[in-house]
Amino acid sequence: xxxxTQSPEALRLQEGESSSLNCSYTVSGLRGLFWYRQDPGKGxxxxxxxxxxxxxxxxxxxxxxxxxxxxFLHITAPKPEDSATYLCAVQxxxxxxxxxxxxxxxxxFP
Amino acid sequence: GAVVSQHPSWVICKSGTSVxxxxxxxxxxxxxxxxxxxxxxxxxxxxxTSNEGSKATYEQGVEKDKFLINxxxxxxxxxxxxxxxxxxxxxYICSARPSSPTDYGYTFGSGTRLTVV
Numbered sequence: 001x002x003x004x005t006q007s008p009e010a011l012r013l014q015e016g017e018s019s020s021l022n023c024s025y026t027v028s029g030l031r032g033l034f035w036y037r038q039d040p041g042k043g044x045x046x047x048x049x050x051x052x053x054x055x056x057x058x059x060x061x062x063x064x065x066x067x068x069x070x071x072f073l074h075i076t077a078p079k080p081e082d083s084a085t086y087l088c089a090v091q092x093x094x095x096x097x098x099x100x101x102x103x104x105x106x107x108x109f110p
Numbered sequence: 111g112a113v114v115s116q117h118p119s120w121v122i123c124k125s126g127t128s129v130x131x132x133x134x135x136x137x138x139x140x141x142x143x144x145x146x147x148x149x150x151x152x153x154x155x156x157x158x159t160s161n162e163g164s165k166a167t168y169e170q171g172v173e174k175d176k177f178l179i180n181x182x183x184x185x186x187x188x189x190x191x192x193x194x195x196x197x198x199x200x201x202y203i204c205s206a207r208p209s210s211p212t213d214y215g216y217t218f219g220s221g222t223r224l225t226v227v
Contacts, residue, residue, distance in 0.1 A: 034215045043116070043203045043218035044154070087153065096142050096207060098216060102153040 002027045006088050006101035013078055013108050021073040021104045023088030033071050034098065035064050036087040044087055047073075078108045112138045114206050116219025123194055123226055131189045131222045133204030139184035140206035144216070145177075148201040160187050184209065194226040 005024045013019055025033065032051050036044035048057045050066040057064050061082065063074040073086055085105045089098040113136040123129050133143060142161050146154040160166040160181035168174050176198075178190040187206075191198055205218040 032215070036215075036218075041201075041221065041223065043114075043205075043221045046215045046217065049215045096159065097144070097156060098205075100153045105151075 002090065002092055002099045004088055004090055004099050004101035006086075006104050008104060009102070010105040011107070013075075013106065015079055015108055015110050016077050018074070018076045018078070020075070021086055021106070023071040023073070023101055024069060025071070025088075025090045025101075026069075027090045027092045027099070029093040031091045031093045033066055034089045034091070035062075035071070035073055036089065038085045038087055038103070047086075075106070078106075080108050080110055082106065083108045112206070112208055112217040114140075114204065114217045114219040116204055116222055118222060119220060120223040121225070123224070125195055125226055126193055128190055128192045129194055129224060131191075131202055131204075131224075133187045133189070133206070133219050135185045135206045135208075135217070138206075139209045140187075141184065141209045142207040143181055143187040144205045144207075145179060145187075145189050146203045146205065148203060148221075150201075154203065157189075191224065194224070196226045199224055199226045 003026050007022045032049050035047040038044045048064040053068045055066050061076050065072045085103040087103045089100045115134045117132050145157045148154050157172045158166045158168045160179045162181050162184050166179035181187040203221045205216045
């Protein structure tokens with residue numbers, strides 16, 4: 001069964017304190033792994049798509065990496081505006097569906 | 111970038127009435143649209159997948175007769191919650207997959223907060 005597990009559930013960081021969020025997955029043939037950001041009361045906002053192990057993508061203070069079993073979202077020198085829930089999802093080759101993890105609630109305080 | 115518009119943003123309805131939520135892809139054609147439900151502090155649970163011009167495919171445990179999905183065109187899908195009850199109160203989100211491949215992944219609407227009183 002395809003499954004996504006994210007850790008930690010919640011993370012509190014001081015502004016400027018870098019950290020990483022983890023997304024472990026099992027899928028029957030990975031088509032893509034997705035990272036989204038979700039603010040309270042809003043829909044998820046697309047961040048990255050990773051397709052194969054070893055791939056990395058960056059956007060501002062965020063960097064996503066992928067191995068055969070997990071993905072990391074590295075946050076460098078976070079700011080309070082980075083506070084949000086970060087969702088990881090996988091898509092298997094045989095389906096159009098995305099399987100989501102439960103997310104990591106990130107809070108960055110000044 | 112791909113934009114999905116979802117309306118209304120929030121709705122309050124009386125128990126027993128029906129509510130329709132619209133999901134439109136504004137600048138691309140969406141062969142497939144997805145409907146999710148999200149409870150507070152929980153992740154997105156896929157309810158159904160709709161393909162333009164065909165019947166929706168519902169996930170296990172989702173009542174087809176309660177959650178009616180129509181995908182009549184490549185830019186519009188609707189979710190109708192029929193005979194709503196307080197337990198249907200939730201945050202509903204749609205997403206769309208472009209007909210042509212992009213690197214944007216799946217684009218999500220802004221969500222609809224449904225409260226049934």
